[in-house]
Amino acid sequence: MDAQTQLPLPPATGHNLIPVAAYVRMSTEHQQYSTENQLDRVKEYAARRGMEIVRVFADEGKSGLSMKGRDSLRRMIAEVEAGKTEFKAILAYDVSRWGRFQDADESGYYEYMCKRAGIAVHYCAEQFENDGSPTSNIIKSVKRSMAGEYSRELSTKVFQGACRLIQMGFKQGGSAGFGLRRMLIDQAGQPKGELKFGEQKSLQTDRVVLVPGPEEEQEIVREIYRAFLDGKTEREIADALNEKKILTDLGRAWTRGTIHQILTNEKYIGNSVYHRTSFKLKRKHILNPPEMWIRSDKAFPAVVDPALFAQAQVAILARAKRYSDEEMLTALKDLWTRHGRVSGLLIDEQDSMPSSAAFRHRFGSLVRAYQLVGYTPRTDYAFLEINRYLRGRHPEIVQEVITRLAGIGVSVERDPKTELLVLDHELTVSLVLSRCLRTEAGSSRWMLRFEEGLKPDLTIAVRMDETNERIKDYYLLPAIDLTEAKMRLGENNHAMLDAYRFDDLEFFFEMAERISVEDAA
Secondary structure, eight states, X not given: OOTTOOOOOOOOOXXXXXXXXXXXXXXXXXXXXXXXXXXXXXXXHHHHTTEEEEEEEEEESOOSSSSTTOHHXXXXXXXXXXXXXXXXXXXXXXXXXXXXXXXXXXXXXXXXHHHHTTXXXXXXXXXXXXXXXXXXXXXXXXXXXXXXXXXXXXXXXXXXXHHHHHHTTOOOSSOOOTTEEEEEEOTTSOEEEEEOTTOOOOSTTOEEEEEEOOHHHHHHHHHHHHHHHTTXXXXXXXXXXXXTTOOOTTSXXXXXXXXXXXXXXXXXXXXXXXXXXXXXXXXXXXXXXXXXXXXXXXXXXXXXXXXXHHHHHHHHHHTTTTSOHHHHHHHXXXXXXXXXXXXXXXXXXXXXXXXXXXHHXXXXXXXXXXXXXXXXXXXXXXXXXXXXXXXXXXXXXXXXXXXXXXXXXXXXXXXXXXXXXXXXXXXXXEEEEEOEEEOTTSOEEEEEEXXXXXXXXXXXXXXXXXXXXXXXXXXXXXXXXXXXXXXXXXXXXXXXXXXXXXXXXXXXXXXXXXXXXXXXX
């Protein structure tokens, strides 16, 4: 059933019933809460309250993290705003079915839009009345935060599980690629059979690994490498394969880009690389730097000799050496002008310019090359640049703190491994930076992550402003109050937490400065 499908409605039982709409949603991680089960509970609620359900809005298989893809909810809100509703209230199963928005304010915003239009929202399975009382508002706010936190925790657990499986040599999602196949194995590691394109495992305890494909495909892959090292271009290799009527693993004709992917993908030498990009919690796709990649070398049998693979990488980079920086950037800008966009795959499809790998090697990253020609990609690559900037700012801020402490007579030792500061051989201090994140509703959020194994006596949390270029404020957090590995901050937080907030570090320096017993007396 898609978002447009109308579920069956209960028959009307009277003429004085209040007309209401029901909103139901089923997400992929909550299959047990089917829309039919939700609607049964909503019907019971309506019957007890003298209501008649005249419309049902259903989003099936839709995440509650954002409005994107939730066509029924969007349509319902639009009708409410337009004042074209035959219903006087909206019934939802519970707060989480309304949404698991990462910003609890966003959930409240959509409810407020309904309330402003005179349409009340009822949560049928909750133990509180959504009547606007202080008690219900507090409980509802907690429920909204819990709904969002559930998704964050689930995302973290799924990611950690995927990383562990990658490191154990198992494959996570995606097609095998030409010359390779996906093999299903059981809990004991015994092969159960090859998975065809589009097939998935049916048992949770089963795993998937990559194995070499048919010998003729393996030989074609090796021939691609040999032809490239003999001086043929990716385009020439693709044309030769197309002339022989050989198709890719997806049943398509070969292109320069598909040949380039085979020449640069480490899975052909048996390495599994994961987390090159991120798309967590339905946010924008971001490219992750190599230090964030999850790797498992020699996870699968190699189709290509590693020495041959290494020679191909050297040749790809050497090919760009004849271009000056200006020539490479001019070619990139011309590509942008012709296509209206730029991507690594689009670059690799061009015969007349260096590969995307060459741009990364020459300018440090594709993002940097894009910036130099004035191109802003739709994907949120700014994340990488901000992180790179903050990684550079962190040692600067630490050094500023050390210099100031030394100036007031405090002995400071800096552990090169942990980056902890030890003041006068007694007090351990950690300094962490937190970049500012903007939610879809326009609010500012900061995520603080603490290294649990270090356990410093005091953590200085530095919050950056909305530009992530200047320091906004500081939190001086003692170890006794740090019970979690991470902390999420808003613009304003509860009084007990904001008691540790300071506009500068003067209080910290006063606290760190040694004074004599006589002066203290």
